[in-house]
Amino acid sequence: MRIDILTLFPEICRAPLNESMMKRAQTSSALDLRIQNLRDWTTDKHRTADDAPFGGGQGMVMRPEPIFAAVESLRTESSIVVLMSPQGRRFAQSTAQELAAHQHLIVICGHYEGIDHRVTEHLVDLEISIGDYVLTNGAIAAVVVVDAVVRLLPGVLGDEQSAANDSFSAGLLEGPQYTRPAEFRGWTVPEILLSGNHAEIAAWREREARRRTQQNRPDLLE
Numbered sequence: 001m002r003i004d005i006l007t008l009f010p011e012i013c014r015a016p017l018n019e020s021m022m023k024r025a026q027t028s029s030a031l032d033l034r035i036q037n038l039r040d041w042t043t044d045k046h047r048t049a050d051d052a053p054f055g056g057g058q059g060m061v062m063r064p065e066p067i068f069a070a071v072e073s074l075r076t077e078s079s080i081v082v083l084m085s086p087q088g089r090r091f092a093q094s095t096a097q098e099l100a101a102h103q104h105l106i107v108i109c110g111h112y113e114g115i116d117h118r119v120t121e122h123l124v125d126l127e128i129s130i131g132d133y134v135l136t137n138g139a140i141a142a143v144v145v146v147d148a149v150v151r152l153l154p155g156v157l158g159d160e161q162s163a164a165n166d167s168f169s170a171g172l173l174e175g176p177q178y179t180r181p182a183e184f185r186g187w188t189v190p191e192i193l194l195s196g197n198h199a200e201i202a203a204w205r206e207r208e209a210r211r212r213t214q215q216n217r218p219d220l221l222e
Helices: 010-014 020-027 064-074 093-100 117-122 138-150 161-165 198-216
Strands: 002-007 032-037 079-090 104-109 126-129
Touching: 002 010, 002 064, 002 138, 010 032, 010 138, 020 032, 020 138, 064 104, 064 117, 079 093, 079 117, 079 138, 093 138, 104 138, 126 138
Parallel strands: 002 032, 002 104, 079 104, 079 126
Antiparallel strands: none
């Protein structure tokens, strides 16, 4: 998969997406990640990418020209253009699974007071929000989306079953996990996990996942 991230702050994306599984995904060629500076598509000597909003109001709005120029220079027939925006569709594991099925993602990061709406109307295929809150800029949200999508690509995780067992993948939160020591400060690991009976362990994990979901996210069971 190829992912192009279009942002005014490339360094926000580089550090977290060059560590751990994201780095391994690039090393193994499962991911071709390109973090692009939107100012490279500006045409004036000051590399201006924003301006005051029509109609008045506080802050600045990102101009459409560099965004259109960037997307049009990168887009192919297999590209999906995603805009990170507080006004977008709520991001979920199912959305990550949808995006992971595509060959090329172009992710536009909003900044300041937002983006000229003509970008949303005429250029964007999917507008995404990672939650009901506002961040300093869309580059932070883009990192979250890219991480969630890339870990679903074949060969990125050491165990292909890991993604299938994650929270939300099966509609439930993941149940509790334990490791050594079997006793710590008087707290012991559930006996069933030490039994070696895989069928009973699987049933226990299913019950615990459902219990945890009921306790923390009952909306997922509705």
